[in-house]
Amino acid sequence: MPPNQGVLTVGAADADTGTSAEIQYSLFGIGVEDFYMDANTGDMKTATVMDREETSSYKLIAQATDGGGLFCRSEVSVTLLDVNDNPPTFFYSQYLANVYENAAPKALLTRLQASDPDEGPNRTVVYSLIDSADGFFSIDPVSGVVVLERALDRETRDSYRIRIQASDRSGLQGALSSQVSYMVGHRSV
Template sequence: LVVTGQLDRESEPQYILKAEARDQPTKGHQLFSVTDVIVTLEDINDNPPQCITEHSSLKVPEDMPLGTVLTFLDASDPDLGPAGEVKYILVDDVHGTFRVDPMTGALSLEKELDFERRAGYNLSFWASDSGRPLARRTLCHVEVLVMDVNENLHSPHFSSFVYQGQVQENSPAGTQVMVVTAQDDDSGLDGELQYFLRAGTGLEAFSINQDTGTGGEVHGEAGPGGQ
């Protein structure tokens, strides 16, 4: 019995054949006997690990506590024994910001994230089997997107301590008197401004639109960082 075709244990681990032996009589009927032949393929390390998701992405808020498991890196290897056991190794540790457990693939956070400093990380890791004499490995990727958390650290500030303007006493309603500008150094919603008239004389004679800063007798408009 010899091999005449390509064998692959992962697709066909065992073959069951029927073998027949026949005599060659010079006279009379030919006699024969049949037996089963079972061929089991032995595994070799012919498959590298395969990334379950070749390129995956996850979103992580910047205030995620240290030590949190962000995801589990995952790869599969159809080989048997050590040749099918996958270990995980980060190609670069991004200054120690992340850590991966080589046995479980657990990707955890080791250093604080800061959206303003860095909004994302493209991580690469080796998924390697333990085959002998030669181990096989595959390079996989995961993208970590840092999500901004509104910290609201900065108070709005006006570009001038005092605004002065003049308007004629017979001006109709809606006349613009001046532009009031303020800024807020926070990002996102924390940096969007609204305007209000909250104290002073003549509140019944003047108004300001809290969202756009327009309308009534006074027009207020946000500068960079606000609206």
């Protein structure tokens, strides 16, 4: 959430008259520096860029003080909702695996892992291959397990590089993704 976004307006009434009835508003508590409260109107706005992954909620105190120094206080709870602002990230920048030449098709080679600090569907990671090295490999979209689809022949080709993508399930907000290289070398039996 950008700065200067309206959050809420607090209000108070005073039965006094004259300057004793003039109310000034203020805000207290941990994280108060992330907000601005207009002393005359009670309008509360964001003062900084807000990021739910850094601070997800605030418990603040709004105070209304009249011209005579009397005051009342009320708790203000602010909860930030998630937006899809973080792509999934792989735990490692590159993955390596060695496969024996006689490994059977459907052999499970390795599991790639990525995480996303967003919430809800924005947090769910889906794995896919950008290329499958001519159909030699597949990946389970949920678990991230790389599977051998066809038998390898070391004499024909001794290594493979495939690119794998991790995307989030963001729905209408637009999927964010990251990519990683996966090197497969194979050994003779």
